[in-house]
Amino acid sequence: MGILIQNAKIMGGAGSFKAADVAVSDDGIIEKVSSSIRPSSSHERVDASGHVLLPGLVNAHTHAAMSLLRGVGDDLQLFEWLRTCMWPREAKMDGRSILLGTRLALCEMIRSGTTCFNDMYFNMDLVAQATEEAGLRATLGYSMIDRAKSGEGVAFDFEGKGRKELAIAETFAKKIQKKKNPLITSSIAPHAPHTCSKELLEASAKLAGKLGCVLHVHAAETRKELAEVLALTKKGSAARRPIDYLDSCGCLTSRTVLAHGVYASKSEVKLVSSRSSSVAHCPVSNLKLAGGGAAPVPEFLAAGANLSLGTDGAASNNSLDLFQSMKVGAIEQKNFRFDASAVKAEDYLRMATEGGAKALGIRAGKIEKGYLADLVLLDARSPNLVPFSSNAGWLVYSAGPQNVTDVMVQGKWLMRGRKLLTLDEEKIMAEAQKRAEKLG
Ligand SMILES: [Zn+2]
Structure with missing residues (x-):
């Protein structure tokens, strides 16, 4: 009917x-x-x-299962927050935690008018299961990292770890494609240019091309990442900034979603536009983690780049509310530029609707025939x-x-x-509360 x-x-x-x-x-x-x-x-x-x-609003960058980590270590500096709050709890997140965190996120997304989201995390089979049950639209990818944790400086382990990560990502993406659920598509999701080796980034780009998937990657989020990528790439040739470096690995195509883009230079803004890649602007998460910068939104708009809007996970935002992201993003830009006309409300509404749909390659985001x-x-x-x-x-x-x-x-x-209508909200909230308490 x-x-x-x-x-x-x-x-x-x-x-x-x-x-x-x-x-x-x-x-x-x-x-x-x-x-x-x-x-x-x-x-x-x-x-x-x-x-x-x-x-329906499109959340172009999130980690749904992290809703279970909402409110942990709220006022800590980024690295201390990761080291003392996030990593120990994520290590304890079993399948049940992923399911509950995702279901909690899905309740919040529906209640805040989000109909589609772009997610990268681990245990993605369970994220897909919860999403299918709830009936939202999503693009899902396994988040790959092959940076070695121990030792000083940045070191990678592609042959040992990277290849395994790639195999998990490929298996998951193919499984989703085989299901042919019109609401769920897959992405290839290398975590970030400073947490993945060059080999892993290059292999990810090739795999996304082969499977015809979105490539979803964090890029130019913090000053620390910028410094690390400049240091990593300075050997032999001119140092590259994160987005420029990702492009040199073949990662910038019309199916690419770059999460954040805060520290994009003028030439990287042009590069994103010329490759027809998309940026998932995540203003609330950027402000809460005190990254210090503001994404060059007016420059991206002037260059004709496709901008979409994301919340990032509820661990670094505390909410998945895109209405809040639209408002905070717009007023952040105005304040940062000393110019109340620097961006317009319709720019942000477009990001949260058409821009997100375009980034994920779906025919949504407009109320028009077809x-x-x-x-x-x-x-x-x-x-x-x-x-x-x-x-x-x-x-x-x-x-x-x-x-x-x-x-x-x-x-x-x-x-x-x-x-x-598709989720038992009371039960999910009660179980999520208990599970979060167990994580510490
Ligand atoms: Zn993120």
Whole structure:
């Protein structure tokens, strides 16, 4: 049965809203958008009066299972936080922890209007299982690292560790491809340019090309990473910065998602654009970890690069709320540039919708005929959204998860009237609490 959403306000041109009806086919595709659509007997009718209909938000960089580590070591410096809080707990995360952390993240994502996410972590079979059960759309990749942990300086172990990591990533990616679930795709995910050897980065690029996958990698996130990559690459030739280095390993293509991009130079901004790669801008995580920089968003926009928006994991953000990321990202840029016009609200709304969908190669992120019906309803009759004003700023600077009432992915409801339909939220929260306490 198709669905007819009537009397909603949807985003029109120039960042303003217009009243419209939207018809969704029984296979979950938007088949018509018009000021008035005559209902047929084959439609489930939804009266969306007083609501805004948005394309589902796309979280272009996260680690869902890390929701179990939310709030641990909040006010520590980055390395101390990793060493004393994250790594010991991650070592204790068994399969049950991964399942629960992911399920908890999925509840939060649906409640905050996210319909699709791009994830890299370990134990990805379980992340895929939880995601399939919940009905969200996702691109999933096993996060590979072959940096040797012991010893001074940066050392890698491609022959010993890297090849094993690559085999796990390839097996997982092929398994996902074989399932042919239209909602779940795979990525190849080398962790970062300073945690993977050159051989692993080059092999990852080749594998992603062979499988036709997204290549998902952290890049230019911190000053420490920048210094390490410059030091690693200075032998023999001119030192390379992280994004430039990834390109020299073949990692920058139109299927590449670079998480962060904070320390991208002017020439790297141009490089990202010329390779048609995407950046997953993660402002809240960057600010919370006190990286000190702000991603060069106006430069990326001016260069025509595709920007998407991510939260990063809930361990470094404390939430998976993309409404918050839109607002914080925009106001961070304004403040950093001493210029309230440095970026616009519609730039950030585009990143969280169309930009994310483009980065992951899915036909979503717009309410137009032929696009996937990944849709979100917000109740505009809420104190924080009154008075209504027909512009993107009304949404980006004022709206939040508390306004999200209904969510569908490919025409299937995951939340109706604020009730989650595919996840047992109470049970998940209770079990996640117990499991997090066990991790310490
Ligand atoms: Zn990350």
